[in-house]
Amino acid sequence: MDRRSYLKALGASGAALTLAGCTSNGGGDGSTTTGSTTTGSTTSGTQQTRIVAGTAPGFQPFEMIQDGELVGFDIDLLEAVVEQADGYTLQGWEQYEFGSLIQALTTDKIDTIAAGMTITEKRKESIGFTNPYWDANQALLVREGSSFQPQSLEDLAGHKVGAQSGTTGEGLIQDLIDEGTLAESNYNAYPKYPLAVSDLENGNIDAVVIDTPVAETFVDSRDVVVSATVDTGEQYGFGVRQNDGDLESALNGGLEAVRDNGTYADLTKKWFASGGTTTTSE
Numbered sequence: 357m358d359r360r361s362y363l364k365a366l367g368a369s370g371a372a373l374t375l376a377g378c379t380s381n382g383g384g385d386g387s388t389t390t391g392s393t394t395t396g397s398t399t400s401g402t403q404q405t406r407i408v409a410g411t412a413p414g415f416q417p418f419e420m421i422q423d424g425e426l427v428g429f430d431i432d433l434l435e436a437v438v439e440q441a442d443g444y445t446l447q448g449w450e451q452y453e454f455g456s457l458i459q460a461l462t463t464d465k466i467d468t469i470a471a472g473m474t475i476t477e478k479r480k481e482s483i484g485f486t487n488p489y490w491d492a493n494q495a496l497l498v499r500e501g502s503s504f505q506p507q508s509l510e511d512l513a514g515h516k517v518g519a520q521s522g523t524t525g526e527g528l529i530q531d532l533i534d535e536g537t538l539a540e541s542n543y544n545a546y547p548k549y550p551l552a553v554s555d556l557e558n559g560n561i562d563a564v565v566i567d568t569p570v571a572e573t574f575v576d577s578r579d580v581v582v583s584a585t586v587d588t589g590e591q592y593g594f595g596v597r598q599n600d601g602d603l604e605s606a607l608n609g610g611l612e613a614v615r616d617n618g619t620y621a622d623l624t625k626k627w628f629a630s631g632g633t634t635t636t637s638e
């Protein structure tokens with residue numbers, strides 16, 4: 357079989373490929389280990405399905421733009437995971453608003469989501485998830501020095517509150533609205549969390565509901581503090597299409613491999629140990 361009909365055959369098997377010769381980006385420079393696979397899945401001639409990952413930067417330290425470049429824990433982790441995932445290589449990254457990622461996945465614009473996305477029953481109605489790779493709760497973020505120090509979600513009643521559209525943080529606020537605790541007019545939805553935090557600093561809103569690890573990054577870098585946390589017991593997973601069980605298992609295998617080979621611990625140290633002020637050079 358020549359290369360063209362080989363690629364055609366791959367495409368016909370439902371693999372949605374857009375090949376352009378060699379790797380463009382993100383194809384294997386993210387991790388530092390070599391030679392830990394013994395299955396030969398990376399040798400040339402073996403069928404490799406190229407996948408495109410989607411993310412939503414503005415969620416530090418998981419994904420953000422630094423010096424014009426997409427970086428973060430999720431970016432490094434997924435790249436390392438795919439490198440260890442049998443039969444797959446990462447073609448590159450596409451950026452979406454968080455609330456559009458699931459649709460981008462189900463309409464084949466991307467093949468996986470790496471965006472600090474919480475595994476929820478609701479989302480599982482439309483997409484699948486890998487095994488969890490991170491735990492989080494929700495934090496109530498307020499202005500530094502503010503006299504408003506909400507200790508619970510209910511304390512948000514009568515105040516202006518913000519969150520990112522489509523997030524679980526927004527879901528908590530929506531519940532407050534649905535049960536009549538918070539007036540709908542007191543909720544501001546933002547396309548990205550950094551905009552919500554700016555509005556908080558400016559006094560346009562009084563609190564932001566946001567994932568704990570990201571709240572901590574903002575505490576380090578902006579004039580905000582956490583007044584309380586809400587124990588939601590969330591877990592992040594990589595999103596995959598429901599009919600893409602092969603990719604799901606391959607990514608789960610990759611996750612296990614990066615935990616075993618130390619890469620997961622290295623990346624945790626790189627992005628979380630020093631208060632979120634890491635640069636990407638090694």
Ligand code: ARG
Nearest residue numbers: 412415471472473474523524
């Ligand atoms: N964990 C939350 C959720 O799943 C927030 C995720 C926001 N992620 C992002 N990349 N902006 O809804």
